[in-house]
Amino acid sequence: MSAQQEELKQFLQGALADLNKLSDHIREMQDYSEKAELILCLRELVQEQIEVPKSENSSHSAYATR
């Protein structure tokens, strides 16, 4: 893994840790406001970026762009 990739991985893991803390707080407070739900969306996208980028949930397709 290149230094750049390593830096990105650490950055994303740090971001995910922060978002996880926020998610836990949302769950504890049962505060499912619009802002909270947007944070939870963002958390899913960060997690997706860390996991396999071409998993079933990703959007890769050869015919996507013309």
Place this chain on the structure above:
Amino acid sequence: MKILVISLLRLGDILLATSVLRSLRRANPKSEIHILINGQFQSVAQMIPFVDKVYAFDRDGIQRIIGATDRNLLEAYFRIEDLVEQMQSEKYDQVVNLTHNRLSGWLTALIGCGDTRGVVFGSNGKLTAGSGWFDYLNDFIEPGSGNVFHFVDVFHYGAGLQNSDRRIELYETQNGIEFARQTLSNSMLQKRILIQPCTSETKKTLNPQKWREIGTTIAQSEPGVSVYVLGSPSEKNIIDQICSSTPLLPVICDLEQAYSLLNNCNLLVTCDTSIKHLATATKIKILEISIGSSEYKKTGAYIQGAVILQGLVPCAPCNHRGPCTQSSHLCSEKISSEMVAMVCGAMMRQDEGALRMLAHEYQEDIALLRTHINFSGDWAAVPLGQEFSAKAINSWVDRVSFKLYLQKEHEKSIGEYGSEGIELKKLLENIFPDRSSQDWVTELKSLERDVIWFESRVESFLSKLKGLLGEFHDVSRLQQYMEELEIFCLEARRSKLFESYGRQLFLSLQDTNQNSGAFQTVKKLRERLSHAHQRARIELKLIHGLQTGFTEAL
């Protein structure tokens, strides 16, 4: 009425979702129908009928922001917020979420609509699916988990759509028509075979050398047939590698052009690709090679009469995530170029007998299946040359009982048992054409005995559970009960006949293990055991119906 359909996966998934769009339009002719898809697939929108507005989720753009260390995550947050605000202003009457993941569940919640189908997070943060069919999808989402229903059927029933005509329909564009006319102008009087070799994941396809051998063998064994090898601009190098110094004709095109080519050719040979789904909207014959993480039962060619060829290895279907874990690509090694060419030949000649012979000849290496859509519109891949046994019969009885259960037919005064039973008998006779009525009666009797035994075991667990209701203070009794149930689940999962029950009961045990309260535990277990019990009773009714049918024929 304004309806939104959410499909935030890949191109193939969007194409499958178009079937639901068509059904929604037919059920609500005056409604306004919108779709939310990933932005990079927006170009496909012009091929989709029945849609009044397309919303694009800029997933690529958002992921670029997230994946750049010098950008602020808030930028991504505001992008999502912008989209959500636009969609909230539409004030949808119904939202159908066909994307089974958490992100789409939160987005559906944010869009805000009183009538949602598919996963959505509630105001208490709990995820609900809104239908037993979407719960089923959740229980059987993992590869090899025993799922038996096609996504299109699950989507329809889950969305509450009852129509039996669920075909995929698309628009042909002028760009595509013109391209196909020019590309195929040299083979006007010939039959044409298209090969689409590349897939989104390498483990879902054969290597280029094997495709080269397949194409060449087909070209040699089918004289007078033109063989085209199809690819997108990003796949050009592989397509050139496959076609160089062979009679194979490379074609690089976009999706609209590919659709028009499919409309003008006789046979498509491919794996689990978006081109396969595109082909189901045309009249072309389809041979689908199902390997790697491809799960034909979920996403096979949704059309009557396609042929599926599956490499038989214990590790297939594997997980989507990650590369092949074997020392070599075992499932693709089971598939030879001669075998594929012979299947293509039989399909071109419409020779069902030859297909059955090939299924028999290669039964050690592959399964050959024919897709079938029954009177209710339900899709199935029917094996050609399946071994006659109680297990094989039961796999079909189990499937129908599951459908009747999920459709809650047992709660209606007059259920669909009769017509489903007749259809099941026809299907079984088609799979095992050479069996006598006596053979059927014997196997069904044996099956009946096993299902009665299973039903009584579930019933006994249910009645023991009732006894536990007043005994919550005695934790050890509940613990002992759970241990006994776990053993029963394992037995069911390992059994030849009750795997699907075992899986669902096992999942309920997992759920309850995460749940600390004794009352909640008992409640959940009771719910799941009652489901299993009701389904076993439906299965028995179906078996009795089949017995009557075959006994009358004696």
